[in-house]
Amino acid sequence: MNVIEVRKVTKIYEEGDKPALDAVDFYVSKGEFVFLVGPSGSGKSTFIRLLLREILPTKGEVYVAGQNIARLRPWKIPRLRRSIGCVFQDFKLLPNKTAFENVAFALEVINRPAHIIRTQVPEVLNLVGLGEKFNSYPDELSGGEQQRVSIARSFVNRPPLLLADEPTGNLDPATSQEIMSLLNRINRTGTTVVVATHDREIVNAWRKRVVALEGGKIVRDQTRGVYGYEEQELI
Amino acid sequence: MRKKMVYFIKEAFTSFKRNLVMSIAAVSTVFLTLFLVGSFTFLAFIGSKLIDAQEKKVEIEVFLSESAPSEKIQGLQNRIVTWSEVSRVRYVSKNDALKRLKSMFKDAPEILEELPGNPLSPSLQVRLKDTRKVESVALKIKKQPHVKEIINDPDKDVKYGQKYVPKLFAVTRIFRWAGIGTISLLGFASLVLIVNTIRLAIFSRRREVAIMRLVGASNWFIRWPFMLEGIFQGLIGAFLTVVILFIIKTSLFKYQIIQFFTWLGVSMDYQPLLSQFYILLLALILGGIIIGATGSAIALRRFLKV
Numbered sequence: 302m303n304v305i306e307v308r309k310v311t312k313i314y315e316e317g318d319k320p321a322l323d324a325v326d327f328y329v330s331k332g333e334f335v336f337l338v339g340p341s342g343s344g345k346s347t348f349i350r351l352l353l354r355e356i357l358p359t360k361g362e363v364y365v366a367g368q369n370i371a372r373l374r375p376w377k378i379p380r381l382r383r384s385i386g387c388v389f390q391d392f393k394l395l396p397n398k399t400a401f402e403n404v405a406f407a408l409e410v411i412n413r414p415a416h417i418i419r420t421q422v423p424e425v426l427n428l429v430g431l432g433e434k435f436n437s438y439p440d441e442l443s444g445g446e447q448q449r450v451s452i453a454r455s456f457v458n459r460p461p462l463l464l465a466d467e468p469t470g471n472l473d474p475a476t477s478q479e480i481m482s483l484l485n486r487i488n489r490t491g492t493t494v495v496v497a498t499h500d501r502e503i504v505n506a507w508r509k510r511v512v513a514l515e516g517g518k519i520v521r522d523q524t525r526g527v528y529g530y531e532e533q534e535l536i
Numbered sequence: 537m538r539k540k541m542v543y544f545i546k547e548a549f550t551s552f553k554r555n556l557v558m559s560i561a562a563v564s565t566v567f568l569t570l571f572l573v574g575s576f577t578f579l580a581f582i583g584s585k586l587i588d589a590q591e592k593k594v595e596i597e598v599f600l601s602e603s604a605p606s607e608k609i610q611g612l613q614n615r616i617v618t619w620s621e622v623s624r625v626r627y628v629s630k631n632d633a634l635k636r637l638k639s640m641f642k643d644a645p646e647i648l649e650e651l652p653g654n655p656l657s658p659s660l661q662v663r664l665k666d667t668r669k670v671e672s673v674a675l676k677i678k679k680q681p682h683v684k685e686i687i688n689d690p691d692k693d694v695k696y697g698q699k700y701v702p703k704l705f706a707v708t709r710i711f712r713w714a715g716i717g718t719i720s721l722l723g724f725a726s727l728v729l730i731v732n733t734i735r736l737a738i739f740s741r742r743r744e745v746a747i748m749r750l751v752g753a754s755n756w757f758i759r760w761p762f763m764l765e766g767i768f769q770g771l772i773g774a775f776l777t778v779v780i781l782f783i784i785k786t787s788l789f790k791y792q793i794i795q796f797f798t799w800l801g802v803s804m805d806y807q808p809l810l811s812q813f814y815i816l817l818l819a820l821i822l823g824g825i826i827i828g829a830t831g832s833a834i835a836l837r838r839f840l841k842v
Contacts, residue, residue, distance in 0.1 A: 353750065376754070383752035393747045397554040409543060410753045454751065 303364070304462050304493040305329040305352065310361035312347050312517075321347040323517040324361070329495060331461070334488045336504050337497040338528055339514035345497040348514070349466045352495075353385060354378055366461060383411055386455030386463040386492075388484075390470035392447040394439040400426065400450045401435040407454045425453045429483055445476035449483070456487055463487060465496045469503060477503055501528035541760075548764035558737040559769060565733040566773025566824055569726030574781050574820050576722055580715040581812050585805075586797070587708045594701055596662040596674050599693040602630070604658075604686040612677075612686055613660055621673050624663040630654055657693075668705060670696045727827060734766055734831035738839070745839040755840045762832045770828025774821045781820075785813055 307327040313320045322344045329335055337345050350356050351363050354370040363370045366384055373381060387393075394403050404422045413421075426435060429449040439447050448468060455463055465484060469477035481503050488494040498504065504511060504527065511526030512519060521529070552559045600609060609627065617625045628636070633656040641647055662677070664670060677683070678690040687693045738745075748758045789806075 379749070379752045379754040379757075381752075382750060387750055393750065395744055395747055397551060397744070406748070406753075407751050410748075410751055410757060412540065414539075 302367075303328045303330050304333075304366055305495070306362075306364040307348075307351075308362045308364075310351065310358045310363055312344075312351065312356065313359045320359075320517050322351075322358075325514075325517070325519055327512065327519060329493060331493055332488070332491055333493055334485070334507075334509045335495045336507070336509055336511045336526075337495060337514065338499060338504055338511055340499060343514040344517045345499075345514055346466060347517075349464050349495075349497055352462075352464060353387065354381055379410075383407075383458065384460050384462065386458075386460040388448070388451050388455050388463070388465040388468045390467035392439070392444075392451045392471075394447055394450055394454075396439055399436045399438055400431060400442065400446075400453075403439070403450055404454045404457050407457050411458055413458075421457060422453075425457045426450075429453045430479075444471050445473075445479065448472060448476075448480050452480070452483055452487070456492070459492070461493060463492050463494045465494070465498075467498055467500075468496060469498065469500050474502060478506070481507060504528040544760040544764055547761035548768060551761060552765050552768055555737065555741070558740065559765075562730070562733045562737055562766075562769040562828075563773045563776075566730055566770050566828070567776045569722075569729050570774055570777040570820050570824060571780060573719065573722045573726055574777050574816060575784070577719055577816055578781065578785070578813060580719060581809060581816070583711065583715060585809060587711055589797075590704065591667045591708060594667040594670055594696060594704070595664065596670060596677065596694065596696040598660040598662065598677060598687065599657040599695070600659060600686055601688040602657065608682070608686050609658075609660070612680060612683075615680070616660070616662060616677065619673070619676070621664055621666060621669045622662055623665045626661045626663075628659045628661055630656055630658050633658065670701060730770070730827050731831040731834060734769070734828070735835035738762060738832065738835040742839050745836070749840075758840065759833060759836055762836055763829045766828035766830075766832030767825050768828070770824035770826070770831075771821070774824025777820055777824075778817045781817065 305328065307325055310322055310325045310327075311320050312322040325344075325348075337348060339345055347356070351358060351370070352365055354365075354373060357371055365381065368381065370381065395406065398406065401422055404425060405418050408418045408421065423432075423435065426432060429452055431446060431449050431453065434442060434446060437446075439450070442450065448471075452468075463484070468484070469480055472480060477500060484494055484496065485507065508525045508527070510524045511521070511528070513521040513529055598612075613625050613627060616622055631654070634654050637656065638645070638648060662673065664673060674694050674696050677694050683690050745758055
């Protein structure tokens with residue numbers, strides 16, 4: 302079964318602009334780990350935003366977990382997002398909530414009872430290695446720690462799909478590797494993981510499926526791929 | 537749903553505490569504007585009582601001819617009393633009129649000593665339910681059948697202060713409309729100010745709203761805590777207003793403002809004024825709550841568009 306199906310999708314933000322995505326075909330089956338690579342402006346973020354139904358495709362169809370996102374009624378959009386865990390470069394944590402409350406929020410949203418929140422949130426925070434910082438606010442945590450909270454939040458309700466948009470963009474290489482191994486562990490529990498990144502080191506280190514975007518088109522799709530040749534030559 | 541409400545209330549409380557500066561800004565805006573509206577409305581209540589008291593003084597005096605047979609006078613009095621505009625008709629005899637005059641001049645009785653006998657006429661004093669109808673009632677009296685047998689000259693002897701009554705009503709009308717206009721203007725200004733403050737507070741948290749939506753929160757899930765927070769802010773601001781207004785009212789009445797008005801020649805009832813005051817306080821609290829809730833909802837609308 303395909304968790305993500307993108308069929309001939311074109312996205313043009315404003316009439317007359319160059320398309321951000323140009324007739325893209327792309328499938329991800331359940332349990333896969335995919336790196337989406339490409340330089341800035343290649344369409345990675347557009348891709349993630351489409352999957353979250355922040356935007357709609359100009360042409361083509363996008364299916365997430367079997368649902369056509371263009372046909373989704375507005376009140377069903379929150380339900381779609383609950384089935385997708387998201388991790389972002391800027392963490393997107395609620396600044397007025399502690400680490401615990403940030404993770405708990407994802408469960409409150411889906412009406413989980415208090416006793417489940419009390420047991421599951423610490424469990425997930427321990428899993429990401431933040432066992433002692435339950436009551437810290439985001440601005441009291443380091444970048445790596447904030448990203449762990451964000452991963453804990455994205456994962457706490459066990460979504461079938463986890464999207465990460467430049468998850469290591471603000472982190473140093475050592476921390477980046479830790480975050481990546483966290484995502485890898487989540488992937489091994491059966492969750493499909495898509496990571497958009499231009500961090501060559503992590504892509505080359507993990508040897509997963511690599512889909513390369515350039516100018517809105519998929520230029521390469523390799524299992525156990527690497528970041529790419531051209532960029533290597535440039536540096 | 538009820539269980540969720542507990543969560544929303546908790547959320548609203550913590551968010552109130554953690555965004556304390558914005559909360560204080562909103563509360564003080566609510567307090568200041570509602571205080572302005574409230575105290576001005578209270579003043580307008582007192583003012584309208586003063587105006588009412590002035591208007592109530594207007595009555596019709598029907599001077600009767602001395603030769604009028606008493607059964608005819610009685611007949612006229614009985615007829616007038618049945619009219620719906622009239623609240624009371626009193627007969628003042630020649631002697632009563634003189635007594636009244638004497639009591640008015642009791643400090644200078646020598647003025648009346650010069651009077652030859654009793655030059656005063658007996659009269660009917662007609663008091664009205666709505667004094668603005670004074671003109672039409674006077675006209676109706678003049679048109680009664682056989683009125684000439686009772687009144688010498690109906691055009692002159694039916695008196696209600698023809699000269700000053702229209703002016704009085706013109707002035708009171710201006711005062712009333714000015715009061716209503718000022719209060720509505722102040723009310724509108726308060727509404728705009730409060731909603732704007734709440735909007736600023738929510739605008740500074742628009743990123744939070746965006747994050748909540750990404751995590752899959754439904755619009756109502758996001759809206760409830762914000763609206764409850766707005767309600768708290770409105771409630772606290774209105775409560776402060778009510779407390780201050782209450783203190784002002786108590787000290788005003790302690791210094792016997794009612795007696796002061798009586799001394800000015802205006803009789804005023806304490807009880808209706810007091811109940812109006814309590815209704816005002818209730819309205820302020822309700823207003824605070826409603827403005828807080830709707831202000832938040834309006835401010836959120838922009839950030840909740842799908």
